[in-house]
Amino acid sequence: MLMYLKEQFEKQGWYVLATASKEKAITAFYELKPDCFVVDVHMKDCTGFDILSFLRDKTKQLFVPIVMMSVDNQRETRLKAFKLGADDFFVKPLDMEESLLRIGHHIERKQMFNSYLMFDELTGAYNRTYLKEIYSQQLSSYDRLKDPFCLAILDLDFFKRINDQYGHLMGDRVLQAFVEYMKHEIRPTDHIFRYGGEEFILLLPKTNIKEAETVLNRLLDLFVKKVFTHQSNSFYCSFSGGVVEVHNTEWPLEKALHQADEALYIAKESGRQKIVASSQSKLVKKRTLRMAIIDDDSIIRTMLKELLSKIDVGDRYEVKIEVFKDGIEFFESQWIHSSDQYFVILDGMMPKMDGLEVLQKLRQHKRHDQYKVIMLTSRNSEQDIQRALELGADDYMTKPFKLMELEARVRHLMKKVK
Incomplete structure (x- = not known):
């Protein structure tokens, strides 16, 4: 469902962060101030109600439309969602055309609200x-x-x-x-x-x-x-x-x-x-940003290296791009032992050490915040995508993908590189 919704929403031209993690969802809410926040009632380690309860005070200050969805259409469930601050409630299975229209209206209202408001809702500073x-x-x-x-x-x-x-x-x-x-x-x-x-x-x-x-x-x-x-x-x-x-x-x-x-x-x-x-x-000299491409396909490596070399990162960074045929070669390289920021495009399926193993090892690193990771997966790898999200991938893309779409995602994540 997570993959399906992400795919459908992105067809509308929306940038979508999809996660199965409560912590990552809450962090994204605070840091990104999204135009709409969609959460399922039933989740693996918690409920959507837990997330809404945590954000309840916050949502009174930040006008972010919240949509809850569930297979449970009981009156008590719907009332509880609205009492906790939900603006809308979707019943699964979804009527996708109707769902997209309703979310689109929420986003339009949010953007109209922002355009009329001179002040930042949280701090009272001008916006x-x-x-x-x-x-x-x-x-x-x-x-x-x-x-x-x-x-x-x-x-x-x-x-x-x-x-x-x-x-x-x-x-x-x-x-x-x-x-x-x-x-x-x-x-x-x-x-x-x-x-x-x-x-x-x-x-x-x-x-x-x-x-x-x-x-x-x-x-x-x-x-x-x-x-x-x-x-x-x-x-x-x-x-x-x-x-x-x-x-x-x-x-x-x-x-x-x-x-x-x-x-x-x-x-x-x-x-x-x-x-x-x-x-x-x-x-003062520029800061170094290291971009790594880890993929066992030499054609993909060459194509992605050319794409990254054309992305304008401004005058702040000196960009260094390296390619690796698998995770073992990546971790054995002296190139990764620095205090620089890293941007990693990682293939999910590779021999010897696959992308999930690489991601898990990166997130266990004592300086894991240095790394922003986009995982590349095949369309039929639902379990791999779920695991990648649980391990903290910053984004994922399913193959085949358009280079312009990948470039847009890279640019978005680049804004989060400190």
Whole structure:
């Protein structure tokens, strides 16, 4: 059913993350803020009700439509789903045409809601949609008055550790406290936006780069002294920032964001908890991203290597691509012994060590977070797909597949590479 729904949904042009894991589903809900969340009542190690109960407080803050489905059409089951926050209930076997239409309506309502809302639901910061409008206003102001302004990208340091150690609800409180702190400390004319996850944008009108650095360093020095408490534990949080001065009406928002993001990357690479101006961003060497193709078919290896070599990863990474005919050759290679980030395209069926064994070994690695994995499987390998999802594959594709579709999935996962 998981495979079938993923296939049907993707035919609509939707990007679909399919998982049989409660933990992975909850993590995806928090990190991806999906346009729709579909969960079955009956699962292997838990129930859909368990997941809804866990997310109940969260869904009141984030408007994410939730659809439950089940073979059980009893009134009590449906009522329980709606009481826990479900927006719709599908009875299996599904009428796929009707199901797609109903999910499509939920997604349209979510996107319409986002377009009208200026504020991020969780933190109260402005959202990305409003960022475009304010940036355009600043460009117009510069055109008239010639006063430069600055754009900064701020990223909370090691935020994943807070979620892992204290839970996502504590992580939410940290995000809310950060925005509340920023609103209190910045000028009334400044604007704070939530850009995504733990990343925020700060727009500083009538501010040059030196003034912006001074302001941001002051904000950082004060924020790191703020104490957070969880039960009997206390901890601190910091942020890193990249800032750029805009003094050209021809600069689109994308260019300013790119420049600030490059500076932020340097701040994180050089130890975090610091502010870097974009003018310094050319002084530090690029980070290495290693892409591995593990497949026993030499034609497939050559084709995938050519595809990966054409993907634009921006100026942040130096990409190194290697191919391996099986898992044993991969693990025996010295190429994998580094602190770099890895992106792995892994064939499910191989001699000596198959893809599932490779994936299991990767996930047991003490630095398993270094690896993003796409599993390639045959259409008839339902059990292998289920096992791959249980072992933590980030995505899977069934053969034969279109190269453009694989490229789209690679690009999507690339956004999650830190």
